[in-house]
Amino acid sequence: MVHYGTMPELPEVESIRRQLDAVLVGRRLVDLTSSWPKTLVARGTTLTAAHGLAIDGVDRRGKVLILGLDGHLALLVHLRMTGQLLLDETGELEGPKTRCVITMDRGALVFNDQRKFGRLVLLPASLVAEDPLLARMGPEPLETSFSAQILSDHLRRHRSISVKAALLDQSTVAGIGNIYADEILFASEVNPARRCDQLKRRDIERLATAIVAVLSRAINAGGSTMRDYRDANGAQGNYLEEAAVFARTGQPCRRCSASIIKVRVAGRGTHLCPSCQSR
Ligand SMILES: [Zn+2]
Numbered sequence: 001m002v003h004y005g006t007m008p009e010l011p012e013v014e015s016i017r018r019q020l021d022a023v024l025v026g027r028r029l030v031d032l033t034s035s036w037p038k039t040l041v042a043r044g045t046t047l048t049a050a051h052g053l054a055i056d057g058v059d060r061r062g063k064v065l066i067l068g069l070d071g072h073l074a075l076l077v078h079l080r081m082t083g084q085l086l087l088d089e090t091g092e093l094e095g096p097k098t099r100c101v102i103t104m105d106r107g108a109l110v111f112n113d114q115r116k117f118g119r120l121v122l123l124p125a126s127l128v129a130e131d132p133l134l135a136r137m138g139p140e141p142l143e144t145s146f147s148a149q150i151l152s153d154h155l156r157r158h159r160s161i162s163v164k165a166a167l168l169d170q171s172t173v174a175g176i177g178n179i180y181a182d183e184i185l186f187a188s189e190v191n192p193a194r195r196c197d198q199l200k201r202r203d204i205e206r207l208a209t210a211i212v213a214v215l216s217r218a219i220n221a222g223g224s225t226m227r228d229y230r231d232a233n234g235a236q237g238n239y240l241e242e243a244a245v246f247a248r249t250g251q252p253c254r255r256c257s258a259s260i261i262k263v264r265v266a267g268r269g270t271h272l273c274p275s276c277q278s279r
Contacts, residue, residue: 007081010141010175011218012229012237013063016085019232020065021058023087024104028054029069031103036116039099043123043131045073050122055104062137062174066128074128075102076121077111082228083118086110093234114228137174141211148201148208155196155204163199163207164192165266173211179224179239179246182271184210186245191277192265203279217242245271 008016029050034040040047053069060066065077065085077085086093089107100111100120111120121131128134139150151173158166166172167181176184185192187210190203199207218224223237224246230236240247244254249262249271258275 007063007177008079008083008223008229009063009177009180010060010215011180011221011239012223012231013060013065013079013175014142014219015223015237016232017058017060017065020067020085020087020109024055024058024067024109026054027104027106028052029102029104032100032120032122033103034100034120036099036113039111039113039116039118040120041122043121044127045122045124047122049073050075061134061140062170063177064134068125072125074123074125076119076123076128076131076134078119078121078133080113080115080117080119082113082115084110084112084228084230085232086112086230086234087232133170136171138169138171139173141173141175141215146208146212148205151208151211152201152204155199159195159197161196162193162266163190163196164268164270166196168266168268175215176211178268178270179243180214180218182246183214183218183244186271186273186277187214189276189279191279192270192272193263194279245273247271 032047032050050069050073053073056068056070058067067075088110093110097112097114098110099113102109138154139146154172155166164181167176188206218239221237221239224239225236245260248260251260253260253273253276256275258273260271261274262269262271
């Protein structure tokens with residue numbers, strides 16, 4: 001099954017983060033090279049400043065990976081459409097789609113990216129929060145502080161647009177894209193085309209609960225595999241096998257047996273159950 005234009009979302013990036021955090025801490029960067037000039041950039045520092053620094057942790061903000069380097073530099077990895085960050089222990093993973101190689105004292109990180117929209121940004125750790133993408137990012141849905149009230153506060157900024165469009169906007173909630181927006185809206189029994197200012201308190205409470213449940217379940221399944229997603233070890237994710245609506249057009253709803261339909265909302269192909277999500 002092929003889904004063009006579907007990119008890694010929070011569960012996929014979190015799966016990669018967990019794998020890398022478990023094995024990279026303590027490894028030192030030896031060299032950073034790129035074969036496509038826009039892929040790897042330094043902001044407020046130089047690429048050579050990273051040489052010799054040790055990775056002290058791998059964090060995530062929304063769909064962005066953040067490699068900490070000896071406390072004072074950070075490497076942001078935006079996978080975007082087709083980026084893959086692979087751990088290469090044997091020096092065999094470089095190929096025609098490789099845009100960047102981070103050589104370490106043990107092994108390397110290979111960044112493959114067919115569409116070339118991915119970005120690796122080296123910058124001082126103190127500037128991470130000001131990175132243009134991270135600065136306007138909404139709350140992290142899997143932090144314990146996330147709540148229906150916080151979701152309500154952020155949805156209020158998008159009164160006249162559809163709830164699907166609001167979920168796709170990274171300033172509402174960090175890390176949700178097309179697959180999980182559809183899954184979350186199904187789990188909430190909310191129609192994706194419904195305007196944010198028509199949502200009732202109960203709908204927002206259901207949405208907040210579904211956001212946490214759907215994303216957590218997807219992380220446990222190793223994320224979803226579309227055309228290009230691979231985790232750090234090159235494996236695919238299993239979530240789509242248990243998806244409720246995404247990529248299930250014409251198949252029976254797992255709750256009511258009505259046929260799942262695909263419509264266009266917020267400019268994106270959107271899957272829903274017309275019966276469960278009639279409101
Ligand atoms: Zn249904």
